[in-house]
Amino acid sequence: MKHSNVEHEKLRNTVIGTSVKRTDLLDKVTGAAQFTADIPLPNLLYGRIKRSNVAHALIKRIDTSRALALPGVKAVLTHENVPRVLHAGSPHPRSASCTKDQYILDNKVRYWGDGVAAVAATTEEIAEEALELIDVEYEELPGLFTVEEAMHPDAPLIHDREPGGNLVLPPVTFARGDIDKGFAEADIIIEGEYEGGRPTPAYMEPNAISCQWDANGNLTVWISTQTSFMVRGIMAEVLGLPLHKVRVLVDHMGGGFGAKQDLYQGEFLCALLAKETRRPVRVEYTREETFLAGRSRHPVKTWLKQGFKKDGTITARQATMVFNSGAYGSHGPGVTNVGTSGLLSLYRCDNIHLEGKCVYTNSPIAGAYRGFGVVQAYYALDIQMDEAAVKLGLDPAEIRLKNAVREGDIAPSEHPVIGHGLEDCLTTGVKLVDWQALRKRPRDTTGPIRKGWGIGCEMHGSSAYPGIKEQGNAIVKMNEDGSAVLLTGTAGLGTGAHTALAQIVAEELGIKFEDVSVVHGDTDIVPWDIGAFASHTTFMGGRVSQMAAAEVKRQLLERAAKILETEPETLEVSLGVISTPDGRTLTVREAVAPTLGVPAPQFVGSATYHPTKSYSFAAHFVEVSVDTETGFVTVDQVVPVHEIGKVIHPVAAAGQIEGGIQQGIGHTLYEDYQIDLKTGRSLNANFVDYKMPLSMDMPPIHTKILETAPDPGGPFGAKGVGEDPIVAIGPAIANAIYDAIGVRFRHYPIKPEEVLAALESQTA
Amino acid sequence: MKQVISLTVNTDDIDLVVEPHRSLLDALRNEGGMTGTKKGCNVGECGSCTVIMNGIPVNSCLVLAVEAQGADIVTIEGIQDSPDEPHLLQENFMIRGAAQCGFCTPGFIVAAKALLDENPTPTRDEIRFAIAGNICRCTGYTKIIEAIELTAEQLNAKQTQEA
Numbered sequence: 001m002k003h004s005n006v007e008h009e010k011l012r013n014t015v016i017g018t019s020v021k022r023t024d025l026l027d028k029v030t031g032a033a034q035f036t037a038d039i040p041l042p043n044l045l046y047g048r049i050k051r052s053n054v055a056h057a058l059i060k061r062i063d064t065s066r067a068l069a070l071p072g073v074k075a076v077l078t079h080e081n082v083p084r085v086l087h088a089g090s091p092h093p094r095s096a097s098c099t100k101d102q103y104i105l106d107n108k109v110r111y112w113g114d115g116v117a118a119v120a121a122t123t124e125e126i127a128e129e130a131l132e133l134i135d136v137e138y139e140e141l142p143g144l145f146t147v148e149e150a151m152h153p154d155a156p157l158i159h160d161r162e163p164g165g166n167l168v169l170p171p172v173t174f175a176r177g178d179i180d181k182g183f184a185e186a187d188i189i190i191e192g193e194y195e196g197g198r199p200t201p202a203y204m205e206p207n208a209i210s211c212q213w214d215a216n217g218n219l220t221v222w223i224s225t226q227t228s229f230m231v232r233g234i235m236a237e238v239l240g241l242p243l244h245k246v247r248v249l250v251d252h253m254g255g256g257f258g259a260k261q262d263l264y265q266g267e268f269l270c271a272l273l274a275k276e277t278r279r280p281v282r283v284e285y286t287r288e289e290t291f292l293a294g295r296s297r298h299p300v301k302t303w304l305k306q307g308f309k310k311d312g313t314i315t316a317r318q319a320t321m322v323f324n325s326g327a328y329g330s331h332g333p334g335v336t337n338v339g340t341s342g343l344l345s346l347y348r349c350d351n352i353h354l355e356g357k358c359v360y361t362n363s364p365i366a367g368a369y370r371g372f373g374v375v376q377a378y379y380a381l382d383i384q385m386d387e388a389a390v391k392l393g394l395d396p397a398e399i400r401l402k403n404a405v406r407e408g409d410i411a412p413s414e415h416p417v418i419g420h421g422l423e424d425c426l427t428t429g430v431k432l433v434d435w436q437a438l439r440k441r442p443r444d445t446t447g448p449i450r451k452g453w454g455i456g457c458e459m460h461g462s463s464a465y466p467g468i469k470e471q472g473n474a475i476v477k478m479n480e481d482g483s484a485v486l487l488t489g490t491a492g493l494g495t496g497a498h499t500a501l502a503q504i505v506a507e508e509l510g511i512k513f514e515d516v517s518v519v520h521g522d523t524d525i526v527p528w529d530i531g532a533f534a535s536h537t538t539f540m541g542g543r544v545s546q547m548a549a550a551e552v553k554r555q556l557l558e559r560a561a562k563i564l565e566t567e568p569e570t571l572e573v574s575l576g577v578i579s580t581p582d583g584r585t586l587t588v589r590e591a592v593a594p595t596l597g598v599p600a601p602q603f604v605g606s607a608t609y610h611p612t613k614s615y616s617f618a619a620h621f622v623e624v625s626v627d628t629e630t631g632f633v634t635v636d637q638v639v640p641v642h643e644i645g646k647v648i649h650p651v652a653a654a655g656q657i658e659g660g661i662q663q664g665i666g667h668t669l670y671e672d673y674q675i676d677l678k679t680g681r682s683l684n685a686n687f688v689d690y691k692m693p694l695s696m697d698m699p700p701i702h703t704k705i706l707e708t709a710p711d712p713g714g715p716f717g718a719k720g721v722g723e724d725p726i727v728a729i730g731p732a733i734a735n736a737i738y739d740a741i742g743v744r745f746r747h748y749p750i751k752p753e754e755v756l757a758a759l760e761s762q763t764a
Numbered sequence: 765m766k767q768v769i770s771l772t773v774n775t776d777d778i779d780l781v782v783e784p785h786r787s788l789l790d791a792l793r794n795e796g797g798m799t800g801t802k803k804g805c806n807v808g809e810c811g812s813c814t815v816i817m818n819g820i821p822v823n824s825c826l827v828l829a830v831e832a833q834g835a836d837i838v839t840i841e842g843i844q845d846s847p848d849e850p851h852l853l854q855e856n857f858m859i860r861g862a863a864q865c866g867f868c869t870p871g872f873i874v875a876a877k878a879l880l881d882e883n884p885t886p887t888r889d890e891i892r893f894a895i896a897g898n899i900c901r902c903t904g905y906t907k908i909i910e911a912i913e914l915t916a917e918q919l920n921a922k923q924t925q926e927a
Contacts, residue, residue, distance in 0.1 A: 019859075019861075021858055021859065022858065024866070025857070025858040025863050025866070026850065026854075026858065027866075028863050028866025028869050029850060029853075029854035029857045029858055029863055029866075029869055029870075029873060030800070030840065030841070030843070030844060030850060030854060031798070031799075031800020031801070031839065031840030031841045031843075031870050032800065032841075033800075033866055034799065035799075035802070035867060037799075037803070038793075038799035040797070040799075125783075125785075201901075202901055203865070203867075203901060204802075204804050204810065204812060204865065204867040204868045204899065204900070204901050204902075205802070205804070205865065205867040206803075206804070252865075252866060253865065254802075254865045254866070254867025254868075255864075255865040255867065255901055255902055257901075284803075286806065287804065287805040287806065287807070287809070287810075493865060494864040494865025494866060494867075494902055495864060496864070651859075651860070651861040651907075652861060654861065655861040655864055655902070655903055655904075655907060658903060658904030658906050658907065659864065659901070659902045659903050659904045660904075661904055662901075662903075662904035662905065663901070686805070686807065686809060687805055687809035687810055687899060688809055692899060692901070693905075694896055694899065694905075695892045695893075695895045695896050695898070695905040695908070695909065696892050696893065696896050698904055698905045698906060700906070701904065701906055
């Protein structure tokens with residue numbers, strides 16, 4: 001073997017903690033991997049969706065006759081000929097996030113880009129032309145594009161549903177202690193308004209769906225989704241089918257970052273077009289459509305007020321967060337709860353009062369996106385910590401350490417925090433960058449470039465508990481040669497999840513990584529799964545896979561004990577070899593081989609796991625350069641320190657951190673999906689006008705991963721890492737800009753023209 | 765009116781019957797059945813559809829299929845030296861974590877192959893520039909740059925050894 005990690009593996013006699021070669025990658029690097037739009041279907045028709053060019057209107061008349069007359073057009077759907085079933089776009093069962101507010105197609109449009117009709121045709125070009133031939137007559141309604149407009153008492157209602165007033169859900173509140181007493185005890189009070197823009201996930205694979213019906217009325221759906229069982233459930237409900245008649249398939253998917261949890265209209269339309277034409281239909285979104293009809297992060301306005309003692313102790317915290325949900329509810333309730341309650345923690349405080357609101361507007365739909373509410377909350381909180389440090393003359397690292405959440409503190413999940421992860425990240429980072437020396441360094445004030453350092457901290461839960469009572473399932477079975485198969489419902493967004501799960505099964509079962517295969521992505525075969533989100537795949541999916549493997553191991557060792565004439569409890573199994581305390585060995589392959597001609601029974605384990613939540617922590621140390629002549633901010637280097645419990649695959653874990661930082665740099669400095677505030681029209685639905693970091697923009701990243709606070713709720717103590725990096729990087733950059741030029745920005749993205757304007761008003 | 769184009773794809777001489785407005789990307793994927801080349805934006809902004817055309821990396825979504833008449837095309841399916849062994853670039857992309865979701869990966873590997881064919885000893889900045897037209901949303905680029913850098917070093921070491 002040519003890989004050094006294999007030697008390492010033998011020495012430690014363990015599979016986890018090593019960067020084994022990911023099993024999905026050979027297909028991906030050779031072009032063999034089939035994504036949804038790559039799957040060939042004979043006799044395929046092409047489906048396209050017509051989208052509204054007004055933001056808020058009733059459809060008075062829709063005429064499809066010209067489209068239907070076009071040769072090659074096989075079907076046209078409008079709100080007049082599709083089932084009218086009210087459903088949620090984010091249908092997690094038993095979830096507070098379930099907001100039933102959408103139809104497949106409605107006679108009302110709520111944002112610029114809402115789907116109003118769909119076409120299936122023999123070529124993409126004919127389908128495209130047919131969309132132009134559908135005539136829609138609108139009766140326009142006033143467009144509400146900001147939360148202020150939508151919350152005005154006289155505003156028209158975008159949805160006719162409770163609680164009214166264009167709220168997605170009743171306001172949420174979280175309180176602790178006595179807020180008035182807390183502020184009365186404060187030496188200083190800091191108050192500010194913080195605002196977050198509208199970054200979008202911009203996954204590289206545009207949404208794609210193919211549907212095919214068989215003669216018995218069974219529907220097969222190929223789809224790029226993080227939540228295949230949710231897709232099955234809601235499609236069955238809306239189309240009026242029993243679950244066993246809907247089969248959802250997803251193998252490789254080209255990123256999702258949270259947004260591919262929703263039902264996007266296209267799934268239903270694809271299924272109905274296929275049904276009507278009796279042919280397979282593929283609906284492939286254009287890049288523009290992934291912006292128009294995709295899911296962004298919720299734009300937010302946060303008002304935050306805190307009281308501090310002179311020594312930096314926080315005495316009170318009060319906040320109101322108002323999230324812009326856009327035209328539909330999607331994950332609005334979840335984001336509002338998770339984001340607002342996030343302010344209960346990170347930095348300790350006994351007197352807290354928080355309120356969160358989520359508001360419908362005629363804007364693009366906000367949904368789930370990596371960092372889900374917490375990005376918005378901790379951007380405000382960690383910038384204000386920096387403001388407090390400045391005002392009190394304290395070291396920004398010291399004030400964070402003084403207030404950092406500690407072991408036993410009650411987390412937003414209402415459970416005690418395990419370990420001292422945040423403190424460990426901060427103290428490690430302070431040493432790594434030599435923070436004390438940086439604080440005292442001479443500043444170069446010649447030339448146009450000013451340099452600065454900043455810190456950003458975060459904590460992030462693995463699993464969506466308590467908002468969603470989650471459940472993971474797994475089945476592990478052993479083959480007659482001693483190899484094993486894991487059946488999991490969890491999706492592979494591209495993180496290497498299935499490799500990590502295979503490592504965990506191999507470790508627990510005591511066989512080699514190469515002897516574990518993973519079956520996933522077919523709702524007819526694998527056990528039910530809630531989906532891949534909330535940084536929980538390794539945490540929950542890994543733990544339940546470990547549980548199922550442990551059951552197989554029990555069965556295996558029982559049989560081995562009989563062969564070895566000993567008790568199963570005395571046996572050890574590792575890398576495919578079972579051994580007794582007195583040194584006798586038996587391979588796993590021998591243990592499952594037929595004895596006296598009788599094959600071993602099928603060793604199979606299944607497990608169900610209901611996790612609560614574990615928290616991972618991070619502190620990011622960032623250096624920036626600000627060009628005072630152009631206003632352009634460059635990130636020079638990032639030192640991210642993450643505490644994530646036991647690391648299963650070091651390269652994949654570091655990859656999550658680097659990728660999250662890339663997206664976070666984008667959000668903080670460049671990325672903002674914009675609409676015209678008069679018409680709601682999309683302004684930058686493409687990769688030229690929506691600026692993301694490219695290879696030339698990325699700074700060196702010196703990642704440090706700590707394993708100091710493992711959580712017993714995860715496999716071998718592992719916790720999540722997917723979302724953490726995108727949370728900490730934002731405030732770290734904003735704080736570094738302050739350090740560089742003395743200008744405090746309380747919003748993102750921080751654009752060059754704003755930096756320039758602020759510098760000008762500073763000198764004026 | 766459909767046209768027949770003759771071209772070389774991954775050393776095979778093939779004929780494709782295409783509409784004159786079809787892109788090379790669509791022709792490769794639909795008519796040619798080679799879906800390794802990805803459609804990430806279809807307007808030349810993301811680089812997922814990068815192929816090597818007569819030695820030069822191009823966005824195949826911006827090339828009309830009929831323009832590829834007589835051209836020599838290399839796609840991701842043609843990077844491997846043999847079906848049983850991945851190219852060193854592919855190997856390093858796997859080991860170094862330079863691929864995550866894998867959707868942009870074919871474009872990056874093809875762009876990197878074109879770079880190394882042209883410039884076997886690129887500097888880090890030359891690597892960054894060579895992939896500046898390719899968008900990756902998962903990795904943060906660092907591991908991609910490292911994988912290409914490592915490949916260049918290994919290929920050069922191999923050549924020195926052989927010489």
